[in-house]
Amino acid sequence: MTLLETLPPGTPAPATAVAAPRPPRQVEIYDFRRPTTLPREHSRALELAFETFARQWGTQLTAKVRVLSQVTCEQLQVLTYDEFAASLPATTAMVLCGIEGTTPKAVIQFPTSAALSWVSHMLGGTRPATVRERTFTPIEQALVRRLMEDALDDLRYSFGNLLVAQIVVGGFQYNSQFAQAAQKSDLMIVASFDIRVGERSAAGTVAIPAEVLLPQLGESESAVDPAEVRRLLGGQLASVPVDVALRLAPAAVLPSIVLDLAVGDVLPLPHPQSRPLAITVDGQVVGRAAVGSAGSRLAGIVVSTSLTGAEEGTS
Template sequence: MQIDDRAHPTTGPERYDFGRPAALSREHTRALAGAFDAFARQWAIQLTSKTRLRAHIAVERVNLETYDEYVATVPLTTTLVICAAEGSDDRIIVEFPLDTALSWIVKMLGGDVPGRIDTRPLTAVEQALLRALMDETLGHLRGSLGALLPHELSVSAVQYNSAFAQIAAAQELVVVARFSMKFADRTETATIALPAASLLERLSRTASAPHAATDPGVVRWHVEQTPVELTLRLTPRSMRPSEVLTLSVGDVIPLPHGQDRPLDLAVGDNVVASAAVGANGARLACVVTSSDLSPSLAEELQ
């Protein structure tokens, strides 16, 4: 019996490029997926509050690709938000459908999104709104990735044609995170591409660093560097719902706070000090008059 070689084509050995790993290591994939998952939750909360559209965002996968491979998977017409890192030549791409960007802007301006939106480049005003929205998104991205993005990020440009963007060299490696974005009954896809060389280098250094659980100093540093909201407030008063519902313009609500008593300086629900109202130039300020921290804790924080 004669075997037709055309039905069983033979292929020679494939060359392995040692300069380019075939894929992310399992440890790197797990670490990046966890960081991007935390970012996805923050991004969904942000979009829900800004656009009044209930958003659900989930990480689909994290891959290592060349820039050419990445561009080939992105729609030809889309929103490419190019982000620059302060003090670095790295460029980060946040990509999502152009009609999705337009629907966000319509909702941010208080309008209703029609069933179908014609895609078009954004106007100057629309770009300003999108940049402001993305600046907040980049803050969430940097907060989620932590030491993997040591520089501040800002929007440097918005482009619409993925084929002509040329943000990186064709064979430059990028780490690509793909997200599914669900708004009501519509599901879209978004991507984030980061330069692989610097990201993987920082990821390797982070993996080889002492684990936070075994280094109390690292845990304390993170706690001390976490921003908290400081509130200057009067002593609160309890009211029944029936009283609140009958309030009208001009009503006077007596407060239990004495006129000669300092105000409470609080973090969350915890009062940490007493303070009086003051001024710092043209701005209001408060002058701390006493601290409610225990002496032992105050000495420890020195």
């Protein structure tokens, strides 16, 4: 009996449920050659510091720009300086901040067009026109420098004991490929932000050399012994299910034969009855098996393992 047969007479049929489309899966590439990941407790401490900085920076922008502003920390990453610079737009505002006792510089980055709209609000504009990416004039640079000095005050307050070295605003750069804030291989702690000033939203980043912050974080309590990494990885891979198949020797046929195939046709296979089948995993031959049975089901009886491609062709 169906659902419709159990409904009282006159009851409208229920609407057919439509499955909601699944959101696209977010895939993050992990480079095993450079496992620059932070321990969980270190990552959480830095996230809290950057989230505090975001709130302070938003409050500071609201006071200086005189427009309701909000800054949100969206992502925390560990990147080499080369990777960080490559992720930025070709033309953008990069404020290079010198750090006492350290050669690499911290970087505060944001679109120049967004900064120009901030300056317009500071000078009394209410609805600034859309501007293109360009360098700052001396007056605009002086106003943006003042905003960045206030932002660094918020950064020092938010990080507390994590940022003990003195940090000051240095120069401005407008080409991410030519800005030399650090060596290409230097690790940077990079936080991404959404900066909303009035109705305008812009993406910004703050990058701080890892050597400035990591010593204050101390040793990780959950650090894994490097000797255990391979064993743990091998144990995890051994528990991942894989598809195993038994394969006959392939037969070469002409395209005309394939196009003319019909029900009842017979394709001869060059596989002798006495020859075991190939055991394959993801197309790779890992052994040989004879056809057998397990109760009422077909089964493969393994007769050899670890065959190479050359052995497959000659066996």
